[in-house]
Amino acid sequence: MAIGVIRETERRTLPFDKLGVIIAALAVYGAFLAPFATFRANRIVQGEGKAILEALPPSLGYGLLALVTFGIVVALLKTSVLVRMAAAFAALVALCFLIGSAAGNLVPADNAYARVSPASGFWILVFAFALLVADALTRLNPGPGLRLLFLAGALALVGGMLATGRWDGLSILKEYASRADTFWAEAGRHLTLALGSLAAATVLGLPLGILCHRVDRLRATVLNALNAIQTIPSIALFGILIGPLGWIATHVPGAEAIGVRGIGVAPAFVALFLYSLLPVVANTVVGLAGVPRAANDAARGLGMTEWQRLVAVEFPLAFPVILAGIRIVLVQNIGLATIAALIGGGGFGVFVFQGIGQTAMDLVLLGAVPTVVLAFTAAIVLDALIEVMGPKHSRGKAA
Amino acid sequence: MASLPTLLRLAVFLVLLAFLLQPGWFEPLLKSLVQENAPAVYNRGSLFWLTLLHLRTVFVATFAATFIAVSLAILVTREAGAEFLPLSRSLVNIGQTFPPVAVLALSVPIFGFGEKPTLIALFLYGLLPIFENALTGLTTLPPAVTEAARGAGMTERQRLVQIELPLALPVILTGIRLSVVISLATATIGSTVAAKTLGEVIIAGLQSNNLAFVLQGGLIVAALAVLIHDALQALERALSGRTRT
Numbered sequence: 135m136a137i138g139v140i141r142e143t144e145r146r147t148l149p150f151d152k153l154g155v156i157i158a159a160l161a162v163y164g165a166f167l168a169p170f171a172t173f174r175a176n177r178i179v180q181g182e183g184k185a186i187l188e189a190l191p192p193s194l195g196y197g198l199l200a201l202v203t204f205g206i207v208v209a210l211l212k213t214s215v216l217v218r219m220a221a222a223f224a225a226l227v228a229l230c231f232l233i234g235s236a237a238g239n240l241v242p243a244d245n246a247y248a249r250v251s252p253a254s255g256f257w258i259l260v261f262a263f264a265l266l267v268a269d270a271l272t273r274l275n276p277g278p279g280l281r282l283l284f285l286a287g288a289l290a291l292v293g294g295m296l297a298t299g300r301w302d303g304l305s306i307l308k309e310y311a312s313r314a315d316t317f318w319a320e321a322g323r324h325l326t327l328a329l330g331s332l333a334a335a336t337v338l339g340l341p342l343g344i345l346c347h348r349v350d351r352l353r354a355t356v357l358n359a360l361n362a363i364q365t366i367p368s369i370a371l372f373g374i375l376i377g378p379l380g381w382i383a384t385h386v387p388g389a390e391a392i393g394v395r396g397i398g399v400a401p402a403f404v405a406l407f408l409y410s411l412l413p414v415v416a417n418t419v420v421g422l423a424g425v426p427r428a429a430n431d432a433a434r435g436l437g438m439t440e441w442q443r444l445v446a447v448e449f450p451l452a453f454p455v456i457l458a459g460i461r462i463v464l465v466q467n468i469g470l471a472t473i474a475a476l477i478g479g480g481g482f483g484v485f486v487f488q489g490i491g492q493t494a495m496d497l498v499l500l501g502a503v504p505t506v507v508l509a510f511t512a513a514i515v516l517d518a519l520i521e522v523m524g525p526k527h528s529r530g531k532a533a
Numbered sequence: 534m535a536s537l538p539t540l541l542r543l544a545v546f547l548v549l550l551a552f553l554l555q556p557g558w559f560e561p562l563l564k565s566l567v568q569e570n571a572p573a574v575y576n577r578g579s580l581f582w583l584t585l586l587h588l589r590t591v592f593v594a595t596f597a598a599t600f601i602a603v604s605l606a607i608l609v610t611r612e613a614g615a616e617f618l619p620l621s622r623s624l625v626n627i628g629q630t631f632p633p634v635a636v637l638a639l640s641v642p643i644f645g646f647g648e649k650p651t652l653i654a655l656f657l658y659g660l661l662p663i664f665e666n667a668l669t670g671l672t673t674l675p676p677a678v679t680e681a682a683r684g685a686g687m688t689e690r691q692r693l694v695q696i697e698l699p700l701a702l703p704v705i706l707t708g709i710r711l712s713v714v715i716s717l718a719t720a721t722i723g724s725t726v727a728a729k730t731l732g733e734v735i736i737a738g739l740q741s742n743n744l745a746f747v748l749q750g751g752l753i754v755a756a757l758a759v760l761i762h763d764a765l766q767a768l769e770r771a772l773s774g775r776t777r778t
Contacts, residue, residue, distance in 0.1 A: 151616075152616050152617070153616060153617060153620065265620075268620060268623055268624065268627070269620045272619045272620050272622075272623050273619070362755070362759070365714065365717075365718065365754070365755040365758035365759055365762070366751050366752075366754070366755045367717075367718035367719075367731075367735070367750075367751060367755070368718065368721075368722070369721055369722060369736065370735045370748075370750055370751025370752075370755075373735055373738060373739050373744070373748075373751065374744070374747055374748055374751055376744065376747075377566070465629075465630050468632065469631075469632025470632070472632060473634060473722065476725070476739060483634065486634065486635075486638045487725060489638070490638065490726055495641070495642040498638045498639070498641065498642070499639070501638070502634075502635040502638045502639055505632055505634075506630075506631060509630045509631070509632055510627070510630050513626075
């Protein structure tokens with residue numbers, strides 16, 4: 135009797151995975167209908183799309199199609215999480231590996247001008263299988279350690295492709311090759327801007343947040359002022375600071391020597407610092423306000439001084455919330471630092487805006503892709519850190 | 534943000550309106566910021582017109598984002614779409630790490646220069662806060678209310694339209710407010726890819742080293758953001774007050 139009931143419910147539900155249907159549709163379109171790689175005679179002309187079998191030698195092309203088809207079948211059917219993960223991962227590794235082969239295959243060896251870049255089909259396939267990985271990961275619900283391990287694996291895969299020169303034929307890396315020195319200089323400047331302003335905002339924001347927590351009157355004023363700063367668009371704030379900083383540079387002795395200038399890094403740094411203050415201060419206030427009264431009373435009962443209570447009780451309890459504020463700032467700053475390029479502050483934005491100016495999209499990608507990777511890495515690392523620090527029962531995002 | 538007192542808000546609105554319609558009145562104020570022969574008030578187009586275009590861009594993007602985000606949130610909170618709920622949550626978290634400039638820059642190769650990439654970037658970026666809040670609103674309804682609605686014999690559709698959406702509305706509105714404020718500022722970046730927004734004024738100022746242009750472009754956007762933020766917040770309060778009683 136019981137067996138009969140189970141059979142009946144089995145018959146009623148479809149054997150297909152709902153998300154798998156979407157992933158399969160995307161992958162079929164990406165593999166069979168959309169172009170895999172774009173070939174262009176030089177850097178800025180319109181390209182022509184090449185399908186997988188045109189872009190790759192037959193053995194590799196059919197191999198990739200077989201792997202993609204296998205991934206599609208695994209996604210469609212209700213398979214175990216680990217099988218889905220393995221199939222998606224295999225497809226992603228193959229895609230990453232073979233897009234490099236496409237470049238070598240499409241460009242004649244002596245042609246230095248022709249460009250090959252990944253086309254829509256490649257991106258759609260990557261998106262479809264990344265979705266499959268993300269779904270499998272969500273179902274596994276891994277702890278912070280395992281998540282960091284996955285991140286390290288993904289970064290190692292990309293790093294390996296770059297280090298072994300697999301992708302050297304792709305046009306984004308040709309852009310890189312012709313400006314490798316500036317790339318690392320701008321990368322350094324980008325990180326200095328994002329991390330430096332975060333450090334400054336933390337050093338000033340924490341005491342300010344503690345002060346706001348203690349003094350009611352100050353809280354509303356400070357938070358309102360910081361909120362008002364957030365409404366000023368970034369390019370305007372960067373620009374507005376040019377004036378006062380230029381004035382300081384020329385009128386305050388010694389200011390210019392330490393790098394204060396009207397244009398360049400200084401206004402960008404100050405603008406990012408100002409944007410960073412709100413999340414740090416606001417989360418410090420929220421975190422301290424959330425400290426249970428019982429904990430404070432107990433500490434007082436033990437005869438702790440104000441200072442001891444702050445350091446030993448309140449601050450550790452509020453720390454996960456403060457860390458959540460720092461995560462917001464870091465991800466936001468990595469993105470906003472791109473705008474510094476508009477006022478001569480450097481960073482990856484230099485390539486983005488140069489690329490927009492020259493309508494050279496590979497150059498735009500050279501600036502945008504590292505920014506996205508950095509922001510993404512920062513978010514995963516800090517999320518894991520927040521989870522390790524936070525109370526065991528509250529999984530997910532704080533604040 | 535605590536609302537500014539009503540009087541102050543009205544003053545900001547009047548000054549903004551006066552500046553947009555009669556920018557000449559403010560010339561003496563701005564004159565000190567520029568070099569002798571440089572114009573103190575933006576002279577390459579009407580500020581009022583640019584403001585309207587700016588607002589239109591933000592409105593179109595937010596409207597589309599709201600429609601899609603709320604529909605998706607409804608879909609994944611129904612029984613048929615429940616499978617997608619955890620995944621959509623993690624996708625939202627991932628999406629929010631994408632810098633707006635990168636979204637804008639990456640949509641240029643697909644959609645070309647002009648207003649389109651800006652609309653796409655604002656739309657994609659606006660989706661996330663609205664979707665997240667709509668999810669929160671629809672998944673944290675008091676169980677007693679939904680049970681009562683079921684007990685009263687309401688169909689699933691009736692429950693959604695008459696109970697769940699009205700109760701979730703204030704939280705959804707908070708998401709829309711967040712999204713609008715971000716979009717108002719982000720739209721200025723669209724002018725780097727030739728979209729007609731107030732960013733044009735700021736960029737013209739940066740290029741010709743004219744601080745007055747940068748300041749007026751920035752302050753108009755900031756004033757718009759503060760006013761729209763406060764108006765939406767007042768609306769939320771009115772709505773949550775109504776549903777609570």
